[in-house]
Amino acid sequence: QQQVKQSPQSLIVQKGGISIINCAYENTAFDYFPWYQQFPGKGPALLIAIRPDVSEKKEGRFTISFNKSAKQFSLHIMDSQPGDSATYFCAASDWGGSNYKLTFGKGTLLTVNP
Amino acid sequence: SAVISQKPSRDICQRGTSLTIQCQVDSQVTMMFWYRQQPGQSLTLIATANQGSEATYESGFVIDKFPISRPNLTFSTLTVSNMSPEDSSIYLCSVGGQRELFFGEGSRLTVL
Numbered sequence: 001q002q003q004v005k006q007s008p009q010s011l012i013v014q015k016g017g018i019s020i021i022n023c024a025y026e027n028t029a030f031d032y033f034p035w036y037q038q039f040p041g042k043g044p045a046l047l048i049a050i051r052p053d054v055s056e057k058k059e060g061r062f063t064i065s066f067n068k069s070a071k072q073f074s075l076h077i078m079d080s081q082p083g084d085s086a087t088y089f090c091a092a093s094d095w096g097g098s099n100y101k102l103t104f105g106k107g108t109l110l111t112v113n114p
Numbered sequence: 115s116a117v118i119s120q121k122p123s124r125d126i127c128q129r130g131t132s133l134t135i136q137c138q139v140d141s142q143v144t145m146m147f148w149y150r151q152q153p154g155q156s157l158t159l160i161a162t163a164n165q166g167s168e169a170t171y172e173s174g175f176v177i178d179k180f181p182i183s184r185p186n187l188t189f190s191t192l193t194v195s196n197m198s199p200e201d202s203s204i205y206l207c208s209v210g211g212q213r214e215l216f217f218g219e220g221s222r223l224t225v226l
Contacts, residue, residue, distance in 0.1 A: 043217040100145050104157045
């Protein structure tokens with residue numbers, strides 16, 4: 001069964017701290033790993049994505065770390081801000097195999113306290 | 115990224131009725147999907163909307179309950195039929211670009 005396991009379910013961080021969310025997958029055919037950010041009442045917005053040919057991708061304060069051998073990837077939010085408070089979903093798909101369907105993790109509710 | 119418009123953005127429906135959700139994209143896209151997000155939950159794929167042919171449904175979802183149309187490369191509809199309170203969810207249209215998948219704002223349905 002294709003699954004993506006995400007942890008923690010919720011996370012509270014102080015302003016300026018580092019938020020870390022972890023995901024693990026089972027299907028070795030997965031080759032596209034996006035993270036989505038969702039604010040209440042809004043649709044998920046693509047935040048950052050990585051493919052397994054690199055071990056890390058950074059965009060501003062957001063970094064994805066990818067460990068292919070462990071089948072794990074994580075999102076790091078540096079200098080977390082109250083505006084980062086949202087639900088974060090990791091996902092995966094077999095893009096190269098033309099299977100573009102995303103399998104999502106269960107989500108992490110991030111709260112950044114001022 | 116594509117601009118995705120969904121209608122309605124929200125609705126309150128009576129048990130036993132049906133509602134059609136529209137998804138309009140500002141450019142032609144090959145891939146279009148419909149997802150469901152139940153309150154406080156993750157996203158679950160309902161079906162892949164195929165242009166010019168029948169949609170491909172995921173396990174647990176059937177065409178009689180969730181008929182889908184996709185008449186062209188910029189538009190699709192999802193109908194939620196014979197609704198029950200368990201259908202209260204956010205329904206999301208997703209489209210594929212060259213390297214990414216994007217989501218609309220969603221249609222929030224409440225079934226009484």
